[in-house]
Amino acid sequence: MGLRRRNWVFLFAQLTGFALGSHQSPTPAPGHDVLRYINPLIGSNNGGNVFAGASLPYGMAKAVADVDGQNTSGFSTDGSNVTGFSALHDAGTGGNPSLGNFPLFPQYCSEDVLDNCNFLRATRAVHCLNDSVVAQPGYFALTLENGIHAEMTTTEHAALYRFNFPPATAANGSELSPLILVDLTDLWKSRQNASISVDASSARIKANGTFLPSFGAGSYMSYFCADFAGASIRDSGVWVNNRGGTEPKELFVTRGFNNFYLEAGGFVRFGRPGNGTVNVRVGVSYVSTERACESAQREIPDPLGGFDEIRRHAESAWRGKLSPISIQPGGTSEDLQTSFWSGVYRAMLDPQDLTDENPLWESDEPYFDSFYCIWDSFRAQHPFLTIIDPNTQSRMVRSLLDTYKHEGWLPDCRMSLCKGWTQGGSNADVVLADAYVKNLTGIDWEVAYEAMVNDAENEPLEWSYEGRGGLQSWKRLNYIPYLDFDYLGFGTNSRSISRTLEYSYNDFCLSTLAKGLQKEDYVKYRSRAGNWHNLYKDDQTSFINGTDTGFVGFFQPRHLNGTWGYQDPIACSALASWCSLTSNPSETFESSVWEYQFYVPHDMAALIDLLGGPDAFVSRLDFFHTSGLADMGNEPVFLTVYQYHYAGRPALSSRRAHSYIPSLFNASNNGLPGNDDSGAMGAFTVFSMMGLFPNPGQDVYLIIAPFFEAVHITHPTTNKTATIRNINFDHTYKNIYIQKATLNGRRYTKSWISHDFFTQGMTLELTLGDTESDWGRHERDLPPSLSKLLR
Numbered sequence: 001m002g003l004r005r006r007n008w009v010f011l012f013a014q015l016t017g018f019a020l021g022s023h024q025s026p027t028p029a030p031g032h033d034v035l036r037y038i039n040p041l042i043g044s045n046n047g048g049n050v051f052a053g054a055s056l057p058y059g060m061a062k063a064v065a066d067v068d069g070q071n072t073s074g075f076s077t078d079g080s081n082v083t084g085f086s087a088l089h090d091a092g093t094g095g096n097p098s099l100g101n102f103p104l105f106p107q108y109c110s111e112d113v114l115d116n117c118n119f120l121r122a123t124r125a126v127h128c129l130n131d132s133v134v135a136q137p138g139y140f141a142l143t144l145e146n147g148i149h150a151e152m153t154t155t156e157h158a159a160l161y162r163f164n165f166p167p168a169t170a171a172n173g174s175e176l177s178p179l180i181l182v183d184l185t186d187l188w189k190s191r192q193n194a195s196i197s198v199d200a201s202s203a204r205i206k207a208n209g210t211f212l213p214s215f216g217a218g219s220y221m222s223y224f225c226a227d228f229a230g231a232s233i234r235d236s237g238v239w240v241n242n243r244g245g246t247e248p249k250e251l252f253v254t255r256g257f258n259n260f261y262l263e264a265g266g267f268v269r270f271g272r273p274g275n276g277t278v279n280v281r282v283g284v285s286y287v288s289t290e291r292a293c294e295s296a297q298r299e300i301p302d303p304l305g306g307f308d309e310i311r312r313h314a315e316s317a318w319r320g321k322l323s324p325i326s327i328q329p330g331g332t333s334e335d336l337q338t339s340f341w342s343g344v345y346r347a348m349l350d351p352q353d354l355t356d357e358n359p360l361w362e363s364d365e366p367y368f369d370s371f372y373c374i375w376d377s378f379r380a381q382h383p384f385l386t387i388i389d390p391n392t393q394s395r396m397v398r399s400l401l402d403t404y405k406h407e408g409w410l411p412d413c414r415m416s417l418c419k420g421w422t423q424g425g426s427n428a429d430v431v432l433a434d435a436y437v438k439n440l441t442g443i444d445w446e447v448a449y450e451a452m453v454n455d456a457e458n459e460p461l462e463w464s465y466e467g468r469g470g471l472q473s474w475k476r477l478n479y480i481p482y483l484d485f486d487y488l489g490f491g492t493n494s495r496s497i498s499r500t501l502e503y504s505y506n507d508f509c510l511s512t513l514a515k516g517l518q519k520e521d522y523v524k525y526r527s528r529a530g531n532w533h534n535l536y537k538d539d540q541t542s543f544i545n546g547t548d549t550g551f552v553g554f555f556q557p558r559h560l561n562g563t564w565g566y567q568d569p570i571a572c573s574a575l576a577s578w579c580s581l582t583s584n585p586s587e588t589f590e591s592s593v594w595e596y597q598f599y600v601p602h603d604m605a606a607l608i609d610l611l612g613g614p615d616a617f618v619s620r621l622d623f624f625h626t627s628g629l630a631d632m633g634n635e636p637v638f639l640t641v642y643q644y645h646y647a648g649r650p651a652l653s654s655r656r657a658h659s660y661i662p663s664l665f666n667a668s669n670n671g672l673p674g675n676d677d678s679g680a681m682g683a684f685t686v687f688s689m690m691g692l693f694p695n696p697g698q699d700v701y702l703i704i705a706p707f708f709e710a711v712h713i714t715h716p717t718t719n720k721t722a723t724i725r726n727i728n729f730d731h732t733y734k735n736i737y738i739q740k741a742t743l744n745g746r747r748y749t750k751s752w753i754s755h756d757f758f759t760q761g762m763t764l765e766l767t768l769g770d771t772e773s774d775w776g777r778h779e780r781d782l783p784p785s786l787s788k789l790l791r
């Protein structure tokens with residue numbers, strides 16, 4: 001999903017001198033350690049919404065400082081204030097701020113008087129020292145303006161914090177007691193009700209609460225367990241509003257009349273230890289408080305002395321996940337290498353492995369959460385995981401199928417154990433087809449087929465969070481009508497164009513699986529995959545500010561009776577206004593007719609014919625990318641960078657990719673053009689820099705000139721190493737045009753390659769030059785299109 005930048009984002013961008021260093025670990029990693037090239041702060045400002053804190057790969061525990069500015073994933077380098085430190089987050093999403101449940105906050109209370117403490121979020125908020133932020137895989141640290149230093153690292157289900165309190169005294173010279181509070185809240189104050197209890201002798205704090213998902217329906221419960229180490233306990237208690245007391249030790253809060261929200265929580269005060277350091281071990285769970293405490297004890301047995309070991313464990317987990325890839329930079333700048341490796345890293349933060357943390361059903365299958373949303377992640381992130389972490393990708397697919405089995409539908413967007421809002425198509429279909437054509441193992445394809453048929457045939461009552469709407473029209477008219485008459489289900493009655501295009505591709509994906517499984521209905525779905533034709537209006541023109549763009553023929557909305565409606569082809573682009581589910585819902589979702597015009601991923605040949613042939617198509621694609629119509633900050637644009645391939649002009653895809661990287665995807669804190677969306681932008685960057693871009697759902701990677709002299713990828717299960725190697729590589733990127741290629745030493749003229757390149761460990765050698773050549777231009781060398789295969 002994309003979140004349109006709001007004005008406040010620009011406002012904070014202006015405030016931000018904030019060059020926060022990212023490689024200032026107290027224990028710097030040695031020489032060529034790949035972790036040196038990971039900067040979790042890329043995209044931490046200007047709407048990237050990345051998760052900048054400590055996490056394991058796909059980890060459930062994600063610890064970071066939460067701020068009161070851009071806080072969708074907790075932290076931002078926008079210069080806003082720190083309001084807490086919490087251990088559940090999502091990564092890169094749009095929507096409301098996600099999770100951030102039960103934040104801790106360390107402080108001194110003036111004159112050591114409890115009523116002088118800043119309990120409330122708004123009053124305790126404090127800036128961190130500029131340049132104090134350290135963000136590295138498995139580790140996050142900063143110093144608050146008041147001198148309190150906070151460090152954190154994580155295991156699967158627990159976080160370990162190390163708070164250092166500088167010496168502080170009251171007016172009469174006596175030492176102040178450090179206080180750490182727990183707030184019964186989350187980032188967007190969605191808490192419905194919550195309980196807390198503080199154990200008087202051990203000071204263990206247990207909490208539970210009911211919260212709302214940040215982009216979905218229903219509610220979820222979250223559980224918390226904190227233990228303190230390194231300091232003597234002075235006293236403890238609870239607080240409500242801005243008053244605290246050492247009695248009682250338990251509290252229940254709910255929402256009052258008019259949804260009234262009461263701030264409340266618990267606290268512990270300590271005798272300040274000689275070195276000023278208080279460690280806090282926090283276990284989190286979606287199952288029970290007992291589970292949260294058990295996980296914490298098991299995963300962090302030594303909360304006092306174990307910090308460095310936990311951190312090293314997290315670092316080596318990341319090194320392991322990154323180990324399939326190696327690059328030969330060939331003079332490529334450190335910044336570009338950092339963009340690359342950080343993109344790889346971000347692609348493995350979410351979805352989160354919540355196996356054994358799913359309270360909704362009993363199962364031996366894996367459970368992953370935070371598919372947020374598949375509309376974003378099917379395009380590059382999941383295909384990327386299929387290459388470098390096929391075992392995990394296979395477990396994610398199994399989790400999707402298990403969710404289908406227990407909830408009746410494949411998810412399209414899912415977070416915090418809830419169903420998230422569907423953006424258009426039934427995009428899990430694409431993930432399943434992609435896994436199928438790439439031979440992922442361990443998946444029950446019969447169940448996958450059944451789940452996809454369910455999406456294609458059965459309309460749910462609530463298609464706002466599962467399945468598809470308008471299926472009667474889809475089957476009868478072969479398009480989704482503008483202002484459909486749909487009495488079967490509920491959903492925002494909009495997006496008729498984008499849904500028609502997405503459902504067409506979803507049905508293509510189903511036909512792929514059906515054919516593979518020798519189901520006869522593959523023919524039916526292959527035919528429905530052509531439904532996009534029905535919204536093509538061949539005399540539609542497009543004007544910008546009264547000037548004719550000169551392009552004729554666009555997708556348009558169509559009524560039930562077959563007559564045409566109208567949506568300005570530039571509407572919903574950056575040149576017009578933003579369109580989403582709730583803001584200005586239109587016939588295209590978060591993207592214009594101009595952008596959706598290119599979304600026929602399975603039959604680009606037919607689309608190119610309709611649009612007047614390869615040359616007309618290329619000039620249309622060029623106009624799109626140079627007029628401000630292309631929204632590089634949102635995922636539907638990804639494939640358009642590469643679609644020149646289908647017009648026999650792979651050189652132009654290469655030029656286009658090189659024009660966007662690094663100008664819009666770079667290593668700065670504002671180095672992403674939009675929400676990272678669980679690493680979707682990261683995966684786009686990585687694929688582009690590797691020189692191969694997937695057409696997801698198909699066994700196709702489009703080849704361009706890579707950004708490195710060579711890239712090696714060792715397949716984690718076959719152990720074979722695929723190599724992309726360049727002759728005449730030039731790190732100033734004048735030579736970005738492929739002149740000729742060999743695959744395993746034999747001449748290779750196709751502009752695309754299939755997945756066995758990775759599984760079989762082949763070697764693709766590209767000879768580069770500074771002008772477009774004939775390579776990949778011949779008809780027989782184009783990537784596949786459905787209508788050509790049928791011809």
Ligand SMILES: *[C@@H]1O[C@H](CO)[C@@H](O)[C@H](O)[C@H]1NC(C)=O
Nearest residue numbers: 015016017018078079129130
């Ligand atoms: C720290 O950065 C913020 C945000 O850019 C700025 O407003 C503030 O003046 C800086 N503080 C110092 C001490 O440099």
Ligand SMILES: *[C@@H]1O[C@H](CO)[C@@H](O)[C@H](O)[C@H]1NC(C)=O
Nearest residue numbers: 066067068069070071083187
């Ligand atoms: C998160 O940001 C929003 C909007 O900037 C703000 O209203 C909210 O209080 C912030 N949350 C925290 C925990 O500061």
Ligand SMILES: *[C@@H]1O[C@H](CO)[C@@H](O)[C@H](O)[C@H]1NC(C)=O
Nearest residue numbers: 068069079080081125126127
């Ligand atoms: C940060 O806190 C200061 C007061 O300490 C306040 O003036 C400012 O508005 C806060 N910033 C944000 C983004 O809330």
Ligand SMILES: *[C@@H]1O[C@H](CO)[C@@H](O)[C@H](O)[C@H]1NC(C)=O
Nearest residue numbers: 111112113170171172173174
């Ligand atoms: C100093 O003041 C604190 C409270 O402000 C009080 O608890 C403490 O006993 C005082 N110490 C001395 C030595 O007077």
Ligand SMILES: *[C@@H]1O[C@H](CO)[C@@H](O)[C@H](O)[C@H]1NC(C)=O
Nearest residue numbers: 192193194209210211219254
């Ligand atoms: C807490 O809130 C949830 C959601 O509003 C509700 O279902 C539940 O009954 C409440 N629990 C208590 C103990 O009030």
Ligand SMILES: *[C@@H]1O[C@H](CO)[C@@H](O)[C@H](O)[C@H]1NC(C)=O
Nearest residue numbers: 195196197207208221288289
């Ligand atoms: C939440 O905690 C309270 C108080 O400790 C307890 O009574 C209640 O049963 C807990 N709720 C759940 C669902 O665990």
Ligand SMILES: *[C@@H]1O[C@H](CO)[C@@H](O)[C@H](O)[C@H]1NC(C)=O
Nearest residue numbers: 230273274275276277304305
């Ligand atoms: C602080 O001192 C305690 C003993 O009082 C020790 O156990 C702990 O490891 C020290 N912490 C640090 C960060 O040095």
Ligand SMILES: *[C@@H]1O[C@H](CO)[C@@H](O)[C@H](O)[C@H]1NC(C)=O
Nearest residue numbers: 544545546574575576627628
């Ligand atoms: C359209 O015209 C307005 C007003 O003259 C101008 O501000 C805007 O930049 C123009 N837009 C484009 C895309 O040319």
Ligand SMILES: *[C@@H]1O[C@H](CO)[C@@H](O)[C@H](O)[C@H]1NC(C)=O
Nearest residue numbers: 483559560561562563564565
């Ligand atoms: C078709 O339906 C549209 C929308 O309801 C209506 O405006 C139009 O008049 C109808 N046209 C015909 C020919 O029935």
Ligand SMILES: *[C@@H]1O[C@H](CO)[C@@H](O)[C@H](O)[C@H]1NC(C)=O
Nearest residue numbers: 663664665666670671672673
């Ligand atoms: C980095 O990317 C951002 C976001 O796309 C862009 O605004 C910025 O200009 C880029 N910076 C450089 C130095 O290219």
Ligand SMILES: *[C@@H]1O[C@H](CO)[C@@H](O)[C@H](O)[C@H]1NC(C)=O
Nearest residue numbers: 714715716717718719720759
């Ligand atoms: C791949 O390497 C791993 C670790 O060395 C080994 O356990 C595994 O059997 C190898 N797989 C194949 C297919 O050779």
Ligand SMILES: *[C@@H]1O[C@H](CO)[C@@H](O)[C@H](O)[C@H]1NC(C)=O
Nearest residue numbers: 437438439699754755756759
């Ligand atoms: C998948 O397996 C089939 C059957 O063994 C094989 O024909 C095909 O080439 C494989 N595809 C890939 C991408 O490895």
